[in-house]
Amino acid sequence: MISRRAFITYLGAGTALLGGVLALGWWQVDGPGADRPLPAALPLPLSEMSFAMQDHTGADVSPQGLVGKPSLVFFGYTFCPDVCPATLSDISRWLSELGPDAAQLNTVFITVDPARDTQKAMAQYMGYFDPAIRGWRGSLAETDKAVAGFRASYELGEGPDYAVNHTSSVFLFQADGRFAATLDLHEDPAQALAKIRRVME
């Protein structure tokens, strides 16, 4: 004969075990443990990233130099026919919607294809978009360090007209350099602007 107290303990343990099994099942079938890509880790604060590049005018730039203003940063390459120009157009539009406030924002396009995107190519390409957008380029090693800091990724294709798979989200950082949000190509423009305005307040 088990005591009442032991019975309650067993009942409690049994309930907890059942709950645990159910939770595990949910985790593996429907929850975050389900078989789908895990969300990428969040980008480091800009102040903790470490890479050195030049902008499309040849000036030395670094992620630390962005701290002090909110920043929009994204990766791409100038031979990209679809996503990159569309993203640059979106950003140009957001900047024009912001009007004079746009001056309170850093906007940076970092190439993941420094072999083709020479400084000259970057300077020519950036000329098509809002002049506030800076085009950054570094060596392959520095590009890799930048990509790692943003927890982004890229992969160069093959052949003479290779394409580059790359993280196409736009990263939004607060003025103190901490990561705030991502914006993507299919985002409603009003919502994207709201996110940007929020970090500018």
Added chain:
Amino acid sequence: MKRTLFAFAFAVFAGLPALVAAGQNGIIVEQAWSRASMGESRPGVAYMVLQNTGSEARILTGVETGVAMMPQIHLTTTDANGVSQMAPAGDLEILPGAAITLEPGGLHIMLMKLKQPLAEGENYSLTLVFKNGDNVEISVPVLSATARGPAN
């Protein structure tokens, strides 16, 4: 001829914009546009909406144009981590009554190895190649390098 008339009637009925091309096979193309090319060596791109007003499925197998040596239909996909990649889209089936949309961040015609710059304000000719041999030739207007859609 009957089909062309039908397609035309449909276009008028639906109040579609002026930039409409109707093929013999019931395919209507609207909202075609290209972004002005940027520099000599970068690939161009074209977008449009293809509507099948016919009674049979149509299969788009490719494109031809005098402005590029290697025009290809590509699909951009973006995974859960926000990584985008492009790959040839292969044959595209358009069911009767259905439409496919080529737009930034999805299906697009990639104009590789441009033979001439695509200048804003110009138009160029592009042929959509269908499996049944009824090809559709359209005129694609070139919009600005920062255009985001057919309306601007």
